[in-house]
Each structure stands twice: as C-alpha cells, then as structure tokens.
Amino acid sequence: MFEIGDYAVCPGHGVGQVVDIEEREMGGTTTKFYIVKVIANGMKVMVPTNSEEGIRALVDQEAVDGVFNVLKDHDVEVDNSTWNRRYREYMLKVKTGSLIEIAEVLRALFLLKKKKSLSFGEKKMLDQCKDLIAQEVSISGGMETIKIKEDIENCFPESNAAN
Numbered sequence: 403m404f405e406i407g408d409y410a411v412c413p414g415h416g417v418g419q420v421v422d423i424e425e426r427e428m429g430g431t432t433t434k435f436y437i438v439k440v441i442a443n444g445m446k447v448m449v450p451t452n453s454e455e456g457i458r459a460l461v462d463q464e465a466v467d468g469v470f471n472v473l474k475d476h477d478v479e480v481d482n483s484t485w486n487r488r489y490r491e492y493m494l495k496v497k498t499g500s501l502i503e504i505a506e507v508l509r510a511l512f513l514l515k516k517k518k519s520l521s522f523g524e525k526k527m528l529d530q531c532k533d534l535i536a537q538e539v540s541i542s543g544g545m546e547t548i549k550i551k552e553d554i555e556n557c558f559p560e561s562n563a564a565n
Contacts, residue, residue: 413499
C-alpha cells in the first residue's frame with residue numbers, strides 16, 4: 403500500500419515518512435514492516451505491512467473541511483468530569499489517529515479553557531492536538547504549518563484574548 407518516500411500517519415505520533423520496508427523474522431514467522439520516521443521528533447516506528455490499524459494515508463481535502471467544521475461548531479456540551487477522567491477519554495480519542503476525533507478533543511479543550519483553567523496535562527494535550535492537526539493538514543495540502551495553526555486559532559476567537 404505504501405512505498406518508500408510516502409507520507410503516512412502513525413496514530414498517536416503524527417505524520418511520518420516511509421523510509422524503508424524490511425522483512426524481519428519474529429517467532430518463526432517472516433513479516434514485512436514499514437519503517438516510518440516520524441517528522442515531529444525523528445523517532446522511527448516499525449509497522450507491519452499487513453496491519454489494519456498501524457498507519458493510514460494522509461487525509462484528503464474533504465476530511466480537512468470536516469475537521470474545520472468540527473472546530474467551528476461550538477454548540478456542544480463541555481465535559482465537566484474530573485480532569486483525569488477527561489484526560490483518559492481524550493487520550494483514547496487521540497490514539498485512534500482519526501483527525502476528526504483529534505479535532506473533537508481540541509475543540510473540547512478550547513471550550514473548556516474558556517470556562518476554567520486547564521490542568522498541565524490538558525494544556526499539553528491541547529498543544530499536541532493542534533500540532534497533530536496542523537502537521538497533517540499542512541503536508542496533505544502543501545501549506546505552511548504556522549498558517550494552519552492560525553486557522554485553527556481563528557476557529558476560537560474568544561480564546562485568543564486569553565493567551
């Protein structure tokens with residue numbers, strides 16, 4: 403499915419580039435692996451080529467539009483459970499690698515930030531979600547990451563005054 407040089411998304415890590423395809427013997431079985439170098443931190447990830455959840459292709463413009471529609475829709479309930487319960491739920495969504503679910507987490511954190519201060523972990527997750535979205539959208543659309551981050555911030559104009 404992927405060739406060397408292709409960009410792919412590693413759920414929870416972000417966009418990476420396939421730098422090699424290797425065969426390794428594990429437990430008496432030979433398996434092919436994509437070697438993906440994550441752009442954000444240079445980490446290399448081995449993903450079996452036959453894995454359905456390991457990596458996915460970059461999103462298309464229709465999905466990008468869906469992400470920004472989620473970010474602009476502020477007519478949702480904000481989760482008022484304890485910060486650690488919210489954090490666990492949000493982390494599960496981020497780890498799916500779905501850009502829509504990551505956008506839902508980002509929106510929830512921005513809206514929660516309007517009502518009360520976020521915990522350290524939630525602030526870190528807000529930044530992580532923003533980075534994951536900006537990185538993938540910028541690479542798939544050939545735009546600057548900083549421009550995408552500005553577009554994300556513009557979905558929450560009331561939060562800009564608080565920064």
